[in-house]
Amino acid sequence: MRTTKDGAATWKSDLMLALLAALIGLALNAATGFRGLSDAGGDNDSLLQLVEVRDLIGGQGWFDLHQYRMGLEGGFAMHWSRLLDAPLALGILAMSPLTGSMPLAEQIMQVAWPALLFWLTLFFTMRAARAFGGAVAVVPAVVIGAAAYQFVGIYSPGSLDHHNVQLMLTMASLSLLLEAPASRWAALPSGICAALTLAIGMESAPYAGMIGALAALLFLVDRAAERQIARDFGLGFAGLSAVAFVTTVPMSAWGEAQCDAFSVVQFAVAALAGTGLAAIASIDAASRTRQGRLLSLGVLAVALGAVVIGLFPQCLTAPYANLDPRLKELWLDHINEAQSLFSLLVHEQARIAARYATPFVAIVLMALRLGRGDWRRQDTLVGALLAMSFVVGVWEVRGSTFSIAFAIIPLSAWIAKWRARAEAGSSFGMALRLAAVWLVSVNPVWTGAAAAMSVVFEKTVPAAGDADKACQKKPTFAPLAGLPGTTVLAVSNLGSPILAYTGHRVLAGPYHRNVAGNLLALDAFLGSVEDARRIVEAHGIGLVAVCAGDFENAFLAKKAPQGFLAGLLRGNVPDWLEPIQESKGSPLELYRVRQAG
16 A cells, blocks of 8 residues: 555645646647637537626626526526535636736636646546556556647637536546545545535546446445445545535525536436445445445335336436427537437438547456456446446447546556557567557547548538638627627527627527527527517617538528528628628628617
């Protein structure tokens, strides 16, 4: 077992090495002018996250999650957590007196926050690799980890949404649980991190749940080594869940079940699971024998199932099962990160190598280890999370971000093993094998292969792709920002940029709770000119914004070639709209609604 002094030394060295890698990444972003600050690259969630932080700083209530500038009059309640808004708002408020400018303080946080998370995620990845493959796996983890995290794009400047912090917390929970046998204090913060990532967003629920299940499984198999770990993890998981529930859910909503946000559903399950695990581990009569542990944990599992099935059966359906069929057809089915592997096989074969290659290689390595019969505690933790995240990624491509991260751990150990072999028996052939192992493990290599495949499969982006990118850049919205505030009719893909870059409000935005606003925008764009006019007049819309290069505009125009939007794209402007000259030459074409009379 590592001594406390040795453990502290490795923590410090790993922190510094991860910091060095993060600073190199920050320097590379600085060399390109922090492009993410003026070009969000279609990251609508980060833009709306910034809007929510501004609303909180501007005085909107802590428990009030309404986005009043999107949707029908009065807005709609978002499903995100204030737990992420809080550090962002505090950072901006702390920086603004020093800079003398709130916009500059925002920009600093847009750079500093993802860079900080990149550092911490890489650090915890290195710790997990060290616990899994020894000290020799740390350097490979830095190299392929930094490359992988740069590739997934959730740590670039301007990335403020919850995906990066959730990945960091999940990796922290895993690494701490891997270290728990050698560190008496690690299991408690592991449970806290697992609960915190769940409280921030439901996307990480499979990973938080799996980590908790693995803590219980390990305790079932080995009481002597895992009893205290299971107890402390359960206490941390239940305790943080209680704190998150009390601090983010208003007392008036304590009884309201929300399947897509942290509410009484998630709190009840987390509290019961955490306290139940801690109690079983603490009570000698329940944990003394393996049969007793199996029975006790089985009763706990039945109780959890009864709570969910009996009290919250609506949360057992698919996340978007109740979404309006029109929104599913015209919006959800075309979200890149919501596509399945099977959809990519048909439409975007090149992305498969970029998103699934390194996790697949890592799964093969874990399968070979299992076949050799030298399976360890570390293999159970890493292998189970890797396999589950791969399955999630097959169902929805956004899950591949987690599988890419988990894959770094066994790949680092694999590289370390081949480095040792190369050092022991230096030869040209061995050097080639080591180089091949490195190349196979580095995610951007597969990204390059995917780019080459895109040529083979003739999936290169057409010229309109540049126009599509221009539709998301901050300077594109400057003419709109200079106009008096009103409600803007635009496709959902432009909703978040309009809110972030201007003072206007919009009907549509790419969020599943904004059903009424999105359907109304679709009715206006797909319907006739007269249909659009009635909607515009009924809802006080003052401007219509169309970006011809945006995929959503082109898709809707093709869907309804005789509709209002298709006509605008062809240059057929109805007499109740007036083209705004200031937008001439801009990718974003603006039209002012003429006032009657």
